[in-house]
Amino acid sequence: MLYQKYQPAPHLRPFVECYYVWENAALPAQPMTVESPPNGYGSLVFNYGDPYRLQTQKNGTKVVPASFLSGQSTRSYQLQLQGQIGMIGAVFRPAGLNSLFGLPMYEFVDERIDLSAILGDGIRTIQERIAEPNSVIGRIRLLETFLSNQMTRTNAITDRTDYVANLIVDKRGIINIHALMDELYVCRRQFERKFLQKVGVSPKYYARIRRISYLCAQLASKHWNVDDWHDVIYRAGYYDQSHFIREFTGFTGRIPSLYVRDNVELANFLKS
Amino acid sequence: MKTTQTDSLTDLTRKGTSIEFFSAYQERDIERMMALFDPAGEFWLMPLGPDPQGTIGDLGRNFWTGVIGAFPDIDNTVDKVTADGDKIICNVALFGTQTADFAGITNKGLRFNSDHIFIFRFNEDDKIEAVAIDWDHTSFQQQLGV
Numbered sequence: 440m441l442y443q444k445y446q447p448a449p450h451l452r453p454f455v456e457c458y459y460v461w462e463n464a465a466l467p468a469q470p471m472t473v474e475s476p477p478n479g480y481g482s483l484v485f486n487y488g489d490p491y492r493l494q495t496q497k498n499g500t501k502v503v504p505a506s507f508l509s510g511q512s513t514r515s516y517q518l519q520l521q522g523q524i525g526m527i528g529a530v531f532r533p534a535g536l537n538s539l540f541g542l543p544m545y546e547f548v549d550e551r552i553d554l555s556a557i558l559g560d561g562i563r564t565i566q567e568r569i570a571e572p573n574s575v576i577g578r579i580r581l582l583e584t585f586l587s588n589q590m591t592r593t594n595a596i597t598d599r600t601d602y603v604a605n606l607i608v609d610k611r612g613i614i615n616i617h618a619l620m621d622e623l624y625v626c627r628r629q630f631e632r633k634f635l636q637k638v639g640v641s642p643k644y645y646a647r648i649r650r651i652s653y654l655c656a657q658l659a660s661k662h663w664n665v666d667d668w669h670d671v672i673y674r675a676g677y678y679d680q681s682h683f684i685r686e687f688t689g690f691t692g693r694i695p696s697l698y699v700r701d702n703v704e705l706a707n708f709l710k711s
Numbered sequence: 712m713k714t715t716q717t718d719s720l721t722d723l724t725r726k727g728t729s730i731e732f733f734s735a736y737q738e739r740d741i742e743r744m745m746a747l748f749d750p751a752g753e754f755w756l757m758p759l760g761p762d763p764q765g766t767i768g769d770l771g772r773n774f775w776t777g778v779i780g781a782f783p784d785i786d787n788t789v790d791k792v793t794a795d796g797d798k799i800i801c802n803v804a805l806f807g808t809q810t811a812d813f814a815g816i817t818n819k820g821l822r823f824n825s826d827h828i829f830i831f832r833f834n835e836d837d838k839i840e841a842v843a844i845d846w847d848h849t850s851f852q853q854q855l856g857v
Binding site (some may be wrong): 497543545546548549552628631632635640641643644 | 802
């Protein structure tokens with residue numbers, strides 16, 4: 440199993456968090472289910488392996504389009520994989536997809552939309568080229584060239600919203616949004632409207648996503664061994680245990696102890 | 712039969728319509744708000760009863776006119792907008808300062824900030840044919856001094 444992350448070229452780093460490639464060398468005997476909590480990032484994904492399914496509480500189980508754009512997730516989701524796994528993705532900084540493509544990101548919350556429906560049939564050429572036999576680096580170059588061309592075409596730049604969204608990520612969601620708005624001398628209404636457009640959710644809600652995301656990443660990095668829940672809750676910035684349980688259950692659909700017990704999470708496959 | 716792709720694109724349009732509603736609400740522009748609805752559609756304030764209480768064109772218009780009159784600085788923050796079948800679900804924080812009696816609540820000049828859930832159901836023409844609104848009414852009343 441290969442799940443590897445790659446850093447983007449410097450000129451794309453304001454927009455792109457990383458690329459990833461996920462492949463398996465041998466066909467697994469059993470279908471595999473991988474669960475992921477909301478992570479605070481949108482992505483473009485190209486599948487060159489066998490089709491796979493996505494299970495969400497809202498939509499049940501659906502086959503994922505061969506290439507798609509996903510916006511912010513506000514609930515945990517499960518990938519049901521079988522056969523050959525082969526996918527490459529660009530993971531975007533919180534406002535990166537909007538800055539590069541100009542899309543209203545609130546429309547893509549909890550959605551995986553076929554790229555050709557958003558970007559037109561031209562994207563099929565990229566999809567076909569990525570599907571051709573190639574090395575991992577070769578595929579990343581194709582994806583990076585596509586994004587570089589997009590950046591040039593749209594004269595993409597970052598703005599104050601990108602800065603704030605990135606700050607929320609850096610602070611792991613533990614941040615006072617009202618104080619931040621005062622500090623930046625921004626009009627609340629305009630700022631929230633722009634943030635919704637560029638990130639997909641409100642700043643306050645995004646901070647909640649990042650808090651749960653960071654916490655789940657921490658748990659995954661410890662292989663879901665929790666010695667001291669109080670320490671976990673305190674470090675993640677929750678007021679108390681009931682606040683934490685309410686938030687965790689709201690985002691993942693399960694109480695923390697059950698989630699930890701059952702979870703087989705994407706991060707388990709990460710190679711640092 | 713519609714394809715999955717058509718369903719997805721329809722959801723995008725409907726999410727945009729929902730955002731337009733909250734933008735018009737921020738501007739306290741009743742006519743812009745009402746233009747998004749089928750006036751004969753159902754209007755349901757969920758904490759106040761188990762069924763829709765009237766039509767959007769009648770009760771809905773009166774309700775929002777009353778809200779804007781009693782809370783002239785009424786404003787909102789859209790937390791998230793998601794699709795569920797033919798419905799769009801909006802998690803929204805509403806806030807404002809009371810300046811006149813409203814729905815049996817005597818004006819004490821207090822401010823409320825309350826998480827609301829708006830559920831818009833759309834028809835084939837992408838007009839909103841039903842709206843249901845849910846919130847913690849006890850907390851809302853307490854904040855206004857009831």
